[in-house]
Amino acid sequence: PAPVFDTPVPVDDLDALHAAVRGCRACPLWQPATQAVPGEGPLDSRIVFVGEQPGDEEDLRGRPFTGPAGRLFDQALLEAGLDRASAYVTNAVKHFKFEPRGKRRLHKRANAAEQKACSGWLHRELELVRPERVVCLGATAATALLGSGFPLLRERGRWHRNSDGMPVLATVHPSWVLRQPAADYESAYRSLVEDLKRVVVALR
Numbered sequence: 001p002a003p004v005f006d007t008p009v010p011v012d013d014l015d016a017l018h019a020a021v022r023g024c025r026a027c028p029l030w031q032p033a034t035q036a037v038p039g040e041g042p043l044d045s046r047i048v049f050v051g052e053q054p055g056d057e058e059d060l061r062g063r064p065f066t067g068p069a070g071r072l073f074d075q076a077l078l079e080a081g082l083d084r085a086s087a088y089v090t091n092a093v094k095h096f097k098f099e100p101r102g103k104r105r106l107h108k109r110a111n112a113a114e115q116k117a118c119s120g121w122l123h124r125e126l127e128l129v130r131p132e133r134v135v136c137l138g139a140t141a142a143t144a145l146l147g148s149g150f151p152l153l154r155e156r157g158r159w160h161r162n163s164d165g166m167p168v169l170a171t172v173h174p175s176w177v178l179r180q181p182a183a184d185y186e187s188a189y190r191s192l193v194e195d196l197k198r199v200v201v202a203l204r
């Protein structure tokens with residue numbers, strides 16, 4: 001069975017934490033992956049964005065949100081008036097989980113044990129950065145911070161408090177926007193930008 005972090009991860013600066021993430025063997029996902037992808041961004045970030053897990057390109061580059069979903073995310077941030085360079089961007093799960101399909105690697109959602117095995121890293125990132133606000137991108141991040149029953153589509157775009165009292169807003173995942181049929185794409189994208197604008201208002 002996968003070991004689970006039930007005590008705080010004992011590292012006290014971001015570089016040490018990122019190094020520890022890269023060496024993580026707490027669940028089997030490290031093995032087929034190229035590398036772990038820790039979060040990145042300034043220690044004094046006022047906001048933390050939490051995605052699901054690295055995708056194919058992030059797995060190769062070792063940096064979060066640098067593939068197609070990342071490009072959409074960057075564009076949405078820009079339109080909302082947010083600066084990615086001054087935010088901390090991370091994922092709920094630090095290794096890419098995939099199914100080989102010919103030459104491609106198809107994204108697979110991490111299961112509950114894998115998500116739980118990884119949760120100590122996210123909590124330690126939040127303890128170190130101590131942001132004013134956290135934004136969950138998609139259901140996996142929302143589950144990690146707001147609980148498994150969180151009704152994302154009903155409660156997206158509103159501020160909630162997690163068990164530590166941290167204000168957390170959940171919105172849709174940029175990959176979900178990319179998967180929308182052409183007729184729905186624009187409104188899906190707009191809704192993501194609108195949710196991100198609430199972050200701008202909250203940080204004023």
Ligand code: URA
Pocket residue numbers: 051052053054055058063064065066067069070091175
């Ligand atoms: N999707 C995510 O959730 N995170 C990434 O880093 C890339 C794609």
